[in-house]
Amino acid sequence: MTLNFTVHYTERLVPLTRLQISAQIKPTSDEGALKSTHAMLQGLPSEATVQQSINFLRTFPVLEDKPGLQSDKGEPVFYNAVVRKTIFNMYALAVDLYLEESSAAQLDAEWWADIEQSTWSVASYLLQSLPSRLRRVLQLIQTRKMSVRLSAFRPSTIARFYWDAAPIRLNPFMVALFPYLRDQPSVVASFTPVISGKSTRADSLCQLRRKKLEKVRDERAEVLGKLLELRSLLSNGLEADFNVSTTRSSIDNQALTEFLFKFAVVTSGDASQKGVLPLIEQLLSAFKNHGIMHDAYLNAHDLRRPSRLALLWPRLFLLPPLTLYCAKHIYASRATLADLMLDVVNTVQNFFKGWLFDPIKDVLITIRAGGEDGVIVRREAVAADFDSLERMTLALAREKLGYSSTQLEALSQQIRQGDLTAVLKIYEEDIKNPVKSAISGTLLRSMFIQVQKAKVDLDQALAGIDKLLKSQELTFAFVGVAPALAVIYVAGGFLRGLLSIRPGRYGGKLRKTSVWLAMRRIERLLLFQPKLLHHHHDIENVHSDTIPALTTGLLVLSLAHLREYALTSLPARSRLREGFLEDIEFLEDPGLRRSEKLRIIDRMWKSWGKELGWYDLAGGGSNR
Numbered sequence: 001m002t003l004n005f006t007v008h009y010t011e012r013l014v015p016l017t018r019l020q021i022s023a024q025i026k027p028t029s030d031e032g033a034l035k036s037t038h039a040m041l042q043g044l045p046s047e048a049t050v051q052q053s054i055n056f057l058r059t060f061p062v063l064e065d066k067p068g069l070q071s072d073k074g075e076p077v078f079y080n081a082v083v084r085k086t087i088f089n090m091y092a093l094a095v096d097l098y099l100e101e102s103s104a105a106q107l108d109a110e111w112w113a114d115i116e117q118s119t120w121s122v123a124s125y126l127l128q129s130l131p132s133r134l135r136r137v138l139q140l141i142q143t144r145k146m147s148v149r150l151s152a153f154r155p156s157t158i159a160r161f162y163w164d165a166a167p168i169r170l171n172p173f174m175v176a177l178f179p180y181l182r183d184q185p186s187v188v189a190s191f192t193p194v195i196s197g198k199s200t201r202a203d204s205l206c207q208l209r210r211k212k213l214e215k216v217r218d219e220r221a222e223v224l225g226k227l228l229e230l231r232s233l234l235s236n237g238l239e240a241d242f243n244v245s246t247t248r249s250s251i252d253n254q255a256l257t258e259f260l261f262k263f264a265v266v267t268s269g270d271a272s273q274k275g276v277l278p279l280i281e282q283l284l285s286a287f288k289n290h291g292i293m294h295d296a297y298l299n300a301h302d303l304r305r306p307s308r309l310a311l312l313w314p315r316l317f318l319l320p321p322l323t324l325y326c327a328k329h330i331y332a333s334r335a336t337l338a339d340l341m342l343d344v345v346n347t348v349q350n351f352f353k354g355w356l357f358d359p360i361k362d363v364l365i366t367i368r369a370g371g372e373d374g375v376i377v378r379r380e381a382v383a384a385d386f387d388s389l390e391r392m393t394l395a396l397a398r399e400k401l402g403y404s405s406t407q408l409e410a411l412s413q414q415i416r417q418g419d420l421t422a423v424l425k426i427y428e429e430d431i432k433n434p435v436k437s438a439i440s441g442t443l444l445r446s447m448f449i450q451v452q453k454a455k456v457d458l459d460q461a462l463a464g465i466d467k468l469l470k471s472q473e474l475t476f477a478f479v480g481v482a483p484a485l486a487v488i489y490v491a492g493g494f495l496r497g498l499l500s501i502r503p504g505r506y507g508g509k510l511r512k513t514s515v516w517l518a519m520r521r522i523e524r525l526l527l528f529q530p531k532l533l534h535h536h537h538d539i540e541n542v543h544s545d546t547i548p549a550l551t552t553g554l555l556v557l558s559l560a561h562l563r564e565y566a567l568t569s570l571p572a573r574s575r576l577r578e579g580f581l582e583d584i585e586f587l588e589d590p591g592l593r594r595s596e597k598l599r600i601i602d603r604m605w606k607s608w609g610k611e612l613g614w615y616d617l618a619g620g621g622s623n624r
Contacts, residue, residue, distance in 0.1 A: 008563070009231070009588065010092045016238035017085045045089035045096070050284055053086045057277055083276060084238055087256060090283055091234055094267055095227050097287065101294060102220035103557055109213035111305045116206035125206075128311050136176040178205065178302075213303055216294075218530070221553030226266045228552055228590050233259045351484070359481035366477050382459040389452045390415050396445055397422050418457075423449050506612055507569030515565050516614045518558040522587070523601050525551050525558075526594055545593045552590060559588055580608060 057079075115121045237255035260279040264270065268286035298304050330337060393415050397403045401422065403411060411422060427446040430437035437443035506512060529551045547555075563584050570577035583604050587597055609615050 008585075009095065009228075010088070013088055013231075013235055013238060016235070017081070017088045042085075045092040047093065047284065047287065050086055050089050050093065050280075053082055053089075054277070054281055054284065057082060057086070083256075086280060087234070087260065087276075088238065090280060090287075091227070091230075091263065093287065094263070094283075095224065097291070098220045098224040098227065098553075099556060099560065102217045102224060102553065103560065105213045105217035105220065106557055108303065108305050109210045109217060112206050112210040112213065116210065122206060124314075125306070127314055129306055131313065132306075132310065133177045140172055140176045209301075209303055212301060216298075216303075217557075218550060218554070221557060222550040223266060223553070224556055225549030225552030225554075227263075228556065229549060230259060230262055230266065231590065233262065351487075355484040356481065356488070359477065359484065363474070363477040363481060366473050379463070382456075382463050385452070385456050385459050386416075389449070389456050392445075392449050392452060393420060393423055396426065396442075396449060400426055400442060420449070420453055507565065509613075509617075511565060511569055512613055513617055515562060515612065516617045518561045519601070519604065519614070522555060522558045523598070525554055526598050526601065529594075530554065545595055547590075547594050547597075555587070559584055576608070576611065580604075583607075 115125055233255065237257075237259045240255045257276060260276060260283075264279055264283055264286075267283060267290070270282070270286075390412060394403075394408055394411060397411055398408060414421070423446055426442060427450070430443040430446060434443060507515075526547075529548060563581065566577055566580045566584065570580060583600055586592065586600050592600075605614070
């Protein structure tokens, strides 16, 4: 994360550090060494390459107290190029160093903040860190040859330390167990539960670590912000030296000298050395000492998060016996487990066959059949009943009423339309003399015809229902297979989440949540600037439209996180990624005022909030 930001921030200064040689310059015996040194400095900045260039410049025959370089032999050109590149590498190293330290402190502080959220997490950490604490106690006993009372290690004593609200007394053993207490008063440590009696002393200890790390982060971030403010001065110095006459050297470059002086004040607080080369040597020495002191402070106060091995040792310790116990239990229950597995296999087979494959087969058959067959009645049965009604009616009309062929054809058309008026007239005449009509048979025939008409009507009603069912048959088929498909979808998504190593879209929900939180931190920093660490700064800047160094440094931490997310999670060569990186670049510009950066933040919320799901993470829609 830091390397990408450093390269991006300093890449525009690289052309000003290159070597330019005119055709009139004559080679010298030292030019080969200078060229090799300059070629070495073309790579990534490192303390080793800077130290080598300093050693070479120290042995260079032209010293600061002996001006007047041999311009016709090109000595000033090579000398200036190496000096420019060395200063540039020192600046890049400083930016990378303070960004790396502040980022690490912030990540560790967030880790401790997560630990203090849960009593179970605190208890797990105490168990994980137990070996390192006991090792420090044993080292203390061996070094000082002190006597140890076993009562100090009883569970009740340890529990009283963590959960008792009363103040405790510190002693060498307590400091060895808890190194972060060494800054507390030597007699009594008066940190007690902090939130309505629910937080324990263990939570307070995690909070103490977190606050110290946040202080380290703010100190490094403030220096980082000051370094970023010096970028324009460095650019002016490099450009002036790049365009300097070949008869002058970098030691006469006032802009570079001023930059080195302020650079030394910012990083080491001391600029007593005079001259370019002594200041560079002082800065390199300060960098080395700073790294050693930074690591020593974190180690002495036990502020770093534990190593992965320290976090995993309880699991590694308990895993072999638990594995052995589970293996014995499984072997003893192998018959029951075999039956259980057989039941599981049969259940899965029946599920796929009865609830998935067969319903899908029915859906395909339904689509292929096209809805021709009836569900309740068949069309042939309905047509047969209707033809029978027609024959019965025509026969009665021919015998009783003496209809001609023309009249019978007309009656046939009426029957197809459901009109049986002729039969009903005969029935009306027959019921006037029911006994006589029953004996002659006409009444019974007309009644049977009406019964057949009712049967035909019933068949037609069932045919309508059947047609409605046929129109929805495909829907019913899909309804039958839908539960099985839903079960397969849920189970497949769960297994894919367990087995898949690919994140979700745009890095997944976890990464998008971290970016959303970074955006909120950036906006909060711009709206409510944090209090400066040192009182000698201009307090009026806090209330003005300018951005103080501490705010700039803290902004850089969040912006570096956004840049790393864009480079790793957004699709390459896409407008989304290019636009997102362009907005980050504007926010990184130290020349923009606070109000201008707030407008950029507002534009980012509007442009990328919906696409990256920030509004969903916030639990609501956009009001912007």
